[in-house]
Amino acid sequence: PLVHLPNSMLRVFPMKQDQLDDQINFFPLNNVSHRTEFVFSFLPLKGNRNDTFWGKRVTVLTEQTTPYYYQAEDEDSGMTIEFAPSAKSGIFEVDFKTTKDNYLRIGLNGGSGNVQSDNHHVITGVEDITGMKAYFYAETDQDLDQLIYQNNNDKKRLLARFNKAIKVKLKYGISYISVAQAKINLYTEIPNWDFNQIKQKAKHIWEQQLSQITLKGGTEAQKRTFYTSLYRTYERMVDINEYGQYYSAYDHQIHKSDKPFFVDNWIWDLYIAQEPLHTILNPKMQLEKINSYITMYKQSGWMPSFALATGDWPAMTGNHAASWFADSWAKGLRDFDVKTAYEGLKKNSVAGTLLPWRNGPPTAIDSFYNEKGYLYSTRPEERGSKDGVDMDKWWEGRGNEGVSITLENSVCDWAIAQLATPAGYPQDKPLFLKRAGWWKNVYNQEEGFVWPKDKAGNWIKPYNTKLLGREYVTENNSYTYNWTPKHDLKGLFQMMGGTKKAEAKLDQLYREDLSVPKFHFWLNQPDASGLVGQFVMGNEPSYHIPYLYNYTGSPWKTQKRIRMLLDTWFPDNVFGIPGDEDGGGTTSFVVFSMLGFFPVTPGIPEYSIGSPVFSEASIKLPSGKVFTVKALNNAKENVYIQSATLNGKPLLKPVFTHSDLLKGGVLQFKMGARPNKLWGAAI
Structure with a gap:
């Protein structure tokens, strides 16, 4: 699962073989395009440094995943890693538990480029991806004690050692324009070191987004499925305008613009x-x-x-x-x-x-x-x-x-x-x-x-x-x-x-x-x-x-x-x-279908009625109106519509229009355990 803000440029997740894997290979500093390309790699490590350290993974003992926050505990050392996102920047907080043998491993994710450091608390990087470049600018809240490159000639991966601090924070900005723009993105969004502030702000944004649809009835499991599905629909598209300008791979130019791209x-x-x-x-x-x-x-x-x-x-x-x-x-x-x-x-x-x-x-x-x-x-x-x-x-x-x-x-x-x-x-x-x-x-x-x-x-x-x-x-x-x-x-x-x-x-x-x-x-x-x-x-x-x-x-x-x-x-x-x-394709089907309707033909502004899962679901429309689907007598076995009304008037067809929805109001069904084969049967 991704940790990100809705439809935002920065998207982060722990890179594993799959969700059942208990080892984190690294965290990409950004998911450039869904499932196809990731840039840079980051992983806190603890232990004696040797040649295997460059391939070392974190074995997960406990893990917490939410849209706005990620946390994992290392099985071997007890080290904890936390992450919270902003739109084009993010912040990690690492608790190493002791001051001995603490490292941040930072590098590229397979492309050409390099990572650099001022040997104090700033780390930057550039990486070539398909037809363009990605950049990051990062700062740590603690001065690093030692900088070690895997290869001093190409400088693609480094270890930053911290032996005086138990806790280390790293915040960074991402850009497709320049390192300087990545720094602007970071300072615009995360000017200080308050991890909890960024976490709570992200949580509030997600709560506002997901509460646009409210539910009554159904089981807790069904609500989890619904809201998880709704969250997933906000992974894409993402706005890559970086505070007044954006790089477009469609003409390989930087464009000044106050509009999202x-x-x-x-x-x-x-x-x-x-x-x-x-x-x-x-x-x-x-x-x-x-x-x-x-x-x-x-x-x-x-x-x-x-x-x-x-x-x-x-x-x-x-x-x-x-x-x-x-x-x-x-x-x-x-x-x-x-x-x-x-x-x-x-x-x-x-x-x-x-x-x-x-x-x-x-x-x-x-x-x-x-x-x-x-x-x-x-x-x-x-x-x-x-x-x-x-x-x-x-x-x-x-x-x-x-x-x-x-x-x-x-x-x-x-x-x-x-x-x-x-x-x-x-x-x-x-x-x-x-x-x-x-x-x-x-x-x-x-x-x-x-x-x-x-x-x-x-x-x-x-x-x-x-x-x-x-x-x-x-x-x-x-x-x-x-x-x-x-x-x-x-x-x-x-x-x-x-x-x-x-x-x-x-x-x-x-x-x-x-x-x-x-x-x-x-x-x-x-x-x-x-x-x-x-x-x-x-x-x-x-x-x-x-x-x-x-x-x-x-x-x-x-x-x-x-x-x-x-x-x-x-x-x-x-x-x-x-x-x-x-990236939202399947789960949008789930959201629609659990609400009780689905758009069958693109270009025809109507919705085909299914079987609502919840006794009541309300959509807060941007106009301020509310469209509510009510299912009376709803239950696991009561999947069949016995009758329906739209704003109090009988609805005899298994469809309604987009205009009906935008007007707000109530679509109400009476549910039962046996099908009413006459309802909606007129074609």
């Missing part, structure tokens, strides 16, 4: 639930994030995909900044340059490559897509090169994801179509609506599944809809990707043979076995975690699927599935996330 968004993971959640909770920040994306487009010439601090990382599939922007626009967020945003999104779609893990102009494969309306796949024996593009060098062998690329870009092009008229390009809307229907070109009606198609337009056979995954779709199989066209559910159900047949396929999704030993399945599908039949709770493409029963006339099945999934896969312990959490 947000980075670190894995949009494939976050457009589904995390961004919609914060559209409710903090629309002002959402606009600042969108405007940051538009600025990146102006600086680089391309609308980013995964907008990291180090530049665009064109990971995964789709052009989902379009999904995010269209959803925000539909929900009334208008204070951004929609014309420029649209031009960037359109350029990505029709004048750039759609291939995952690549940026830049289109390839011959993209030209085929634009002409034929699907991205073709190759047979296993044909792997290696496709129209001059080397497939095998793509990340995880994903170069053949023709099915998911076609499906997800259909969703994104529909979103672009929604922005065409507001942007002043109404003539473009028919083109993008046409492209939005291209998902049908990879749906094999005879087989009832999305299916890879070759260059000649033939379905590739044999094809295993369960086992084959990364060869043709992204991180999942056809059982999951069958439900991707959430912008055209009516069309999807028709392709499946009608609403009732679509519902039967939904039922079977949760019941279908693997047909192979689990080790064989997961060898091919490592991201397909949290399995219920073929349903994958641990990966983002599945999150809207349980809510689709609301569109087949059986919302009681949504209620049944949602409560089962929450109870099964999200307990209040270290096993409480069934897959990659992705």
Whole structure:
């Protein structure tokens, strides 16, 4: 778990193999981008210095983790390490217990650069990361007695020895501009040595943030799951404006600005639930994030995909900044340059490559897509090169994801179509609506599944809809990707043979076995975690699927599935996330679903109703209004909605609008242990 302030540049955690590991290798002084890059390393050590000291770890006896404070006790020496964060700076306090053999080990985290010291109490560093540099400026409250470098020539790691003090504090600032700016960041945020003051300030900020949603009812475990999930949604994006200026990796320039500059968004993971959640909770920040994306487009010439601090990382599939922007626009967020945003999104779609893990102009494969309306796949024996593009060098062998690329870009092009008229390009809307229907070109009606198609337009056979995954779709199989066209559910159900047949396929999704030993399945599908039949709770493409029963006339099945999934896969312990959490992607699903609703289609400003976990949940909206969800007679077994009202008026449909939410008021359900199969059944 990260220790940080909400959506702030500095993010710190103990580097271990995993959360069950009892040894800390070091603390990165900053997590630059979620799960991908960390800078500098820091670790207090105690003991006789020898050659193994440079690789020594702290073995944890006790540990306390909160969003605003971290503490660990060393099993061997009793030494304690504490940390508290500010926005671009942090402070450690180390209690060595005695004055003998006390060290701080500080260095780089694998990049080139160096760390320096004035031999008294100041330590600075610079480290190269992907395409840019990171800097730190640190001070200790005690003079160091000795400075030892691991290598005096490269000065990448040092030991600072303190033999006159039992307690030592180290405070530091981080910058992507300079050491001098790192010092400014530190002195602006932590001018003194009051550790408890920084800790309490961080605690207050988190209490204010998390108390925007208040709960009644439910168990203590459910509340822990909810608030832990909510906390995780604030990891990203982060503002890297450093008090009036910021470094942008999108044009490699330092810019003067009084506006936030947000980075670190894995949009494939976050457009589904995390961004919609914060559209409710903090629309002002959402606009600042969108405007940051538009600025990146102006600086680089391309609308980013995964907008990291180090530049665009064109990971995964789709052009989902379009999904995010269209959803925000539909929900009334208008204070951004929609014309420029649209031009960037359109350029990505029709004048750039759609291939995952690549940026830049289109390839011959993209030209085929634009002409034929699907991205073709190759047979296993044909792997290696496709129209001059080397497939095998793509990340995880994903170069053949023709099915998911076609499906997800259909969703994104529909979103672009929604922005065409507001942007002043109404003539473009028919083109993008046409492209939005291209998902049908990879749906094999005879087989009832999305299916890879070759260059000649033939379905590739044999094809295993369960086992084959990364060869043709992204991180999942056809059982999951069958439900991707959430912008055209009516069309999807028709392709499946009608609403009732679509519902039967939904039922079977949760019941279908693997047909192979689990080790064989997961060898091919490592991201397909949290399995219920073929349903994958641990990966983002599945999150809207349980809510689709609301569109087949059986919302009681949504209620049944949602409560089962929450109870099964999200307990209040270290096993409480069934897959990659992705910096708020998964836990935003949890927050929405525990509240009792979820946004199914980005660009349609409505919420699909599930089964609320708490007897009462209130959202304090930025306008000052309050939207409350009440569940009368709620209990573990009472998962089914018997009736519903919105502000006292009967609600007969399993959906309500974003406008309803913004007006404030009360959405009230009467719950029961048996389904009311008539409520919400009218499609």
